[in-house]
């Protein structure tokens with residue numbers, strides 16, 4: 001069997017195409033939506049993520065601003081940057097690229113962003129909305145995965161879903177979103193005994209672990225939908241040779257580029273057992289940015305199109 005590949009780029013393009021007219025009409029009637037991205041220091045991986053986010057804004061006509069304070073910035077200086085963005089009427093979304101340098105109190109930074117401008121959906125106020133099933137910006141990666149399941153007509157209601165990983169940004173919100181769509185959800189983590197057996201019960205298996213190729217054939221129920229969130233850059237030729245023992249052609253990429261990107265799902269065994277699978281790259285990654293754009297547009301709409309308050313009658 002060879003799994004159907006769930007194409008994240010195709011879904012991203014659909015989402016961006018749907019957002020484009022909304023951005024244009026906001027820009028024509030009021031102003032374009034505005035996203036501010038704060039990139040602290042010079043972490044090369046963070047810089048790549050931020051570049052892709054800014055490029056997506058540019059493609060859609062969303063106004064974007066990049067703030068790049070040095071790695072030596074203090075928590076209070078960063079909080080004052082955020083305070084300024086919180087007050088600006090032309091900024092609908094504020095994103096602080098993680099991770100932050102060790103001297104910064106990341107939690108204080110997260111809490112400082114106005115919840116209605118928290119386009120990452122990480123503020124506890126928005127986490128509370130997610131738990132309660134109330135409207136509000138949702139964490140982009142799991143929200144993108146839900147869009148993918150919906151647009152590929154993969155049924156969720158009544159299905160058994162297993163999420164491996166319990167981080168605040170992927171695992172936990174993912175489990176809650178699946179639960180709200182009436183899946184029966186199990187969350188697994190590093191202390192879960194019998195992980196393979198737990199995973200094998202899944203009709204929908206989400207791997208958000210950060211361990212290359214951990215999910216091998218014996219973790220996957222034949223025919224299951226497997227969502228691979230992991231993004232692991234492999235540079236060790238011996239590890240790559242083990243993983244791609246039956247696909248030596250893939251090793252040419254490592255030889256040419258010096259590294260190869262693989263997910264948490266074994267890239268050779270996963271497609272042989274799963275019914276549908278997100279590839280790495282090209283699966284979940286593109287959806288994260290699409291949902292960030294969507295959250296920014298929603299935030300602008302709620303700010304710009306909100307009905308004016310009724311006048312006081314007394």
Ligand code: NDP
Nearest residue numbers: 141165166167170189190208209210229230231284285288
């Ligand atoms: P975290 O490191 O925050 O969380 C990893 C989770 O995996 C933890 O809950 C941990 O358990 C669990 N885990 C670790 N080892 C094992 C194991 N051997 N067995 C079972 N569970 C294990 O990672 P994130 O959630 O931030 O990210 C996960 C992956 O997804 C990473 O590869 C990241 O790069 C990728 N990612 C991709 C995105 C995209 O857009 N495609 C967006 C965000 C992340 P415990 O809690 O017990 O420690």
